[in-house]
Amino acid sequence: MTETAPLLSVRNISKRFGGVHALEGVSMELHAGEVVALAGDNGAGKSTLIKAISGVHRCDEGEILFDGGRVDFATPHDARACGIETIYQDLALADNLSVGANIFLGREPKARLFGFLPVLDRRGMAAAAKETMALLDFHVERLEAPVSTFSGGQRQAVAIGRAIHWNAKVLIMDEPTAALGVPEQRKVLALIRSLKAQGRGVIFISHNLADIFAVADRIVVLRRGIKTGERRPGETTSDEIVKLMVGG
């Protein structure tokens, strides 16, 4: 897999906030169909790194290459337009709306009633929702139900569904399994595997080493803004990762 050109390539990026070095010369790569886990203690720079990739922060030094070309996103919208979607912990769902309405939020399709009156194309939204969620092996039966009636894992699936419906090539997920029960965590890991199978690249932040070892192809470890190591799960142990995270 590593022989092909990487989908996303981060080269020597640094970011400072005042005197604080949030990131110092960090590099990483992500290939299509690959899952990279970001591990690190609080304040290690994981969030700063994903924010730099997704256009929230601009880096002070270094460069980001996406699909072979250099990119410099001014806003998260620019990143999204290129196919880099970030799913934050709060998922950013409108709880009172259906799966379809959430997927299309802000970009709702229109149909014409009686040939002239423009109306929301609810049927089209529902059909697209069903199709998209089926890609994630989530089979939505109650298409009109508000997403507030869904479980945590299902809501995560809706957020991911929104990203892939708009053709995200890279999905960045911030603590996707936090605040979920064990069965729900398994479902989210299964979702990550299905994204990988579809040839998308996934970067995910997690504190849970078991989750990291379960789905990641590579683990990038950060500590105080510096990349302290990069390992493949088969060639390392939790102990080694923890040592890289905390030092010593």
Next chain:
Amino acid sequence: MTTITRSAGNGGRSVLMRIAELRAWLFLVLLIVVFEVWARAAYGATFILNAYNLQSIAVFSVAPLLLALGQTFVIISSGIDLSVGFTMGLASVVAAHAAALAGDSLGLDALPAMLLGLGAGVVIAFVPGLVNGWLIAHLRVPPFIGTLGMYGVARGAAFLIAGGTTVPVSNEWFATIGNGQILRVPIVVIITALAVLGMHYLLSQTRFGQHTYAVGANRNAAIRAGIDVKRHTMRLYLLSATCAGLAGALYSARFSAGAAQAGEPLLLDSIAAVVIGGASLFGGSGTIGGTVAGAFVIALIQYGLVFIDVEPFWQFVAVGVVIILSVLVDQSQRRLAGGRQDD
């Protein structure tokens, strides 16, 4: 493989929720039955099948319903507009002044003077609406405070423009709009019905409506989805003020006079209609159909209590009790909805 479906045992729950959603209509039917039985028992006459009573209740509902239409959008977006009553008063005074001036000083015919008057009433309402929207959207003033301030400003402005008294208009077209009928249906009721249809379309079938629900449920999600929430908020308060402006203009037409206090008692009624209609004051839910039912519930209570000869002050008590009951139903409905709401 996961299937998104409500687990067994939720069948009963969703029936309960359906009932809770339709509570305004059920309550309306209950009220009609009670008053009808009372009327037949006490007077041996029908209450609801009487065309005069129906007309009166419909006309009675016009102003509170118009205010409630705009208020529905604002409340769904998890805001509130406390200024609607005096925006209506301001519009009423300006409409009367404009119609009178156009007729007397400019010497226009009654028809163009009437149109100018109604138009001026609606247009003047844009001012408080835009200021509310600007305060709330751009200066991040809480809606409760921003519109409470505008309540005072619009009130003062209305009384100042009116010179502390009512503003009479003698214009036969004005009076016709306010009191005329087409096929025994009052013209103001027809205008209100058209407004209801338009607002229902706007809320349920357009992006504007969909975004209103989204903003009310999760403002940040709406922003991240690329919705211009500030512009949307401006439009919501402008819409609410426009409805109040129309209500004020129609008030002047009905009484051939503008009054600063035209909408004074209607603020509570407008919010009550929306809440009784099933909208949540926490935002994110509500429908125009529910608001219409809520407005009729209030009108029916007020008119019905007079009809059965109860002291008029009991109306306030009755409407207040219904509001509290509605909010209680709304809260238990949220608990039923799965406890996902933050308590």
